[in-house]
Amino acid sequence: MGHNEAAPDEVDRSKPSWANRLATLTPWSHGKKRPPRPGSGIEARPIIRRLVWARRLCQAAFLALFCFLIFESGFRGSFAATDEPVRLALPVEGFLMADPLVALLTLLSTHTIYRGLLWALGVLALTLIFGRVFCGWICPFGTLHHFFAWVFPSRYGKGNRRVAQNKTHPVRQRVKHYILYGLLAAAVAGSTIGGLFDPICFVTRALALVVLPATQYATNAGAELARGTNVGVAQRASDGVADFLAATVWQTNQFYFHETWLIAVLFVAALFLNRFIPRFWCRVLCPLGALLGLTSRFALFGIEKTHDNCTDCDRCLRHCQGADSPQGGVKWRQDECHMCLNCEAACPEDVIKFRFLPNYLSRQGAPDTQRRTALASAAAGAVLIPVLRAADGLDVNTNERVIRPPGSVAERELLERCIRCGQCMKVCPNNAVQPALFEAGLEGLWTPILIPRIGYCEHSCVLCGDVCPTGAIAKITEAQKLGIDQAPISIGTAFINRGRCLPWAMATPCIVCEEFCPTSPKAIWVEAVEAPRRAAEPAEAEGDPSGATIAVGRPHVDPARCIGCGACEKMCPVQDEPAIAITSVGETRSTTNMILLERGSYN
């Protein structure tokens, strides 16, 4: 089987003209004008040709749906009645709810399956019938990799080198299983840190926190230029575009996210690796792919091969997505196959046949992981969590600026649930919810924190918990948050820095904090005082004998009423370091991070 019989037209096809390339891409070209196939020239079955196109459309549709749901992860207002609770109309966290890895990680850490995560059974069922169709047909991150592997063709992207890149590389492709085992063990140890590597979380985070805000920034800069031209048409057009995008893609305000450079670097790196090895992420790193690979061995749909017909032309390998050995003479790696069907569509010799209940004469269903390495990676994952938690930050010496969104469960449980998808950050109407970098420890990377200087927690808003797919932020109601007939949910307490506060330190009227304090009665109350004021012409003598005073209101915080929303900190006119700031103490979710003996009497 070692010989490589070049087909007669191989020379022509190796340098395809654009017209040729286009002809092979368009679905309608399959009838009359198809270029002659090499070798025996046996046409692919019509059903396979159609399914390949169905797969492409499906990928495009799911990527579009995914982007659309990200765009819709925000409240843009509606004509709903004034007393109707504000919720999103669409299940914008749908992809995350259907993610079996998210379901499994949280199942291992919390021993429950949270609400919508039961949808993951759907993807599991799909895998048990058709194999890893999720990877090849649905996964938006997989589609991005597929696309980038196609537009920046691999550096080794031609001829035999390309074929070589698509042959199964067992050592490399095992890595994802080791990653999976490590993450599952970490989940058993009580941490869903695996969300860092989940492809849906990865791409949600990257799109919502980096790609969209950066695109918005660039668009705004362009619109600014157009407005500066003083050409009426350009100005109106730029207004129209800005309005349209604000109503469909992002919000009216520019969103800023905390230290997202790492998310950006990793996203670009993951996409750029396609230049070296097509779908590097999917083949080598993706723990969800590994999980689906583990289950796909039971799939009812698969490849049957007729090895004797194979001429080793390797055309099946040219566009193989999973590097799963579709060619004759070797066993098909069912656990690696993305079910893209490219191999059968390309085969001119009638070697490869996809069918239900195939004979398994030539397949390998289980991953060929090494038991020792698998155990070692699981052990590493299990050990990682105690190591991280034995450092300070969780039990002792917690960071006072780790202010969790309202409805967040207690810190330890939050780490059992939060998959760092970033949905809560995308949906927050005030841009208040931010990805932590190392504020909450290494384990808390990209978990949600509030940074009130960027945005405060809108009093009657509960959207972050509404979109959280795992219950790290519970689905609270307005009545719970505002404390209607119960204690309100507090996320921290405001503290005044009297050395920087205008009425306290500079005899200047202000109390914007009090104006914006949303509770009723207000947690910030004002003490009216006559503050000594420096005379316009300071006397040369010691002190200032002028005796002039000014009436100012000095703000005080009532910790029993403060809910830590951060509106005061956001609005404080002392621009750099605010004169009033929130720390997490007094948060409802904690039984230890307390300040008052009693929580005080609310209404």
Add this chain to the structure above:
Amino acid sequence: MPNLSRRDALRRIGRAAAVVGGSAALGVALWDQHGHRGEGSSQRPQTRDFRVRDDHPTLPQLAIASTGTDPLALTQSAVDALGGMARFISRGDVVTIKPNIGWDRTPLQAANTNPLVIAALVRMVLEAGAKRVTVTDASCNEASRSFQRSGIWKAAHDAGAEVVLPAKHRFRTMRLNGEVLDEWPIFRPVVDADKVINAPVVKHHNLAKYTGALKNWYGLLGGRRNRLHQKIDVSIADLATFMQPTLTVVDATRVLMRNGPQGGNIADTKALHKVIASVDQIAADAYSCQLIGVRRDDLGYLDLCHQRGLGTKVWEDLRRTEV
């Protein structure tokens, strides 16, 4: 090594000369000899006076409607008492109505203008033949929530107005040349209209004591307006100097007596069932502030506006009517 041909030599020299000459030309063209060109505004100080000429010496200048409890009817009769909307709006006008939509509060909490008052105004303006009516404000809380939960979005839209949410691109930096307000981002939909109706709600305000028509112009400003509180009276007077609306319609159907300007507790509100319409926004505030028990002489900004001749705080001097 073969000798360089003359042609090649000339070509290389030509290319080098072109690069040197091009960069020199570009450098000179863009040279900022004295540093920081483009700083400083070339704009002249601006004001916006939308008032119509008072050529009706018999029609009232201040109307107080307090018959009945229906905000629609109260608004209608207050404006009718001034001579009807046709006195202010001409056919084909582009009109902006500026309510107070500052807060994420429901109508019963009385932190925003009553949506029915706005709906009545929109309808009257359209009946007077306006080409387009815009209802807008630059909210304090998140705008989408404030617009929805105030009920104004739906009410104004149903009445036929275009509701515009604030966005950064809708502001334009203008020179106000006030005592404390110099250059500020100004909300374009308000200042770019032909006629402007100021439609505030009467509320308690912890710092300004009372907020109504004049304080409502804070909603004209973008940027970080939290600094303005340090000189709240002067900044309000500066805004009133900049902005003279065609008509002021003050909503006192339900007012916030305490805990203003945000409120949040229905117990802090009180139903007064009044709507005040005036051509003089200073007089409108001077009359309305007493509704929540504030004396006009205690309001520093009213004094400033009165002294600047922007209107009169002695509303009794105006031709007035009560219906």
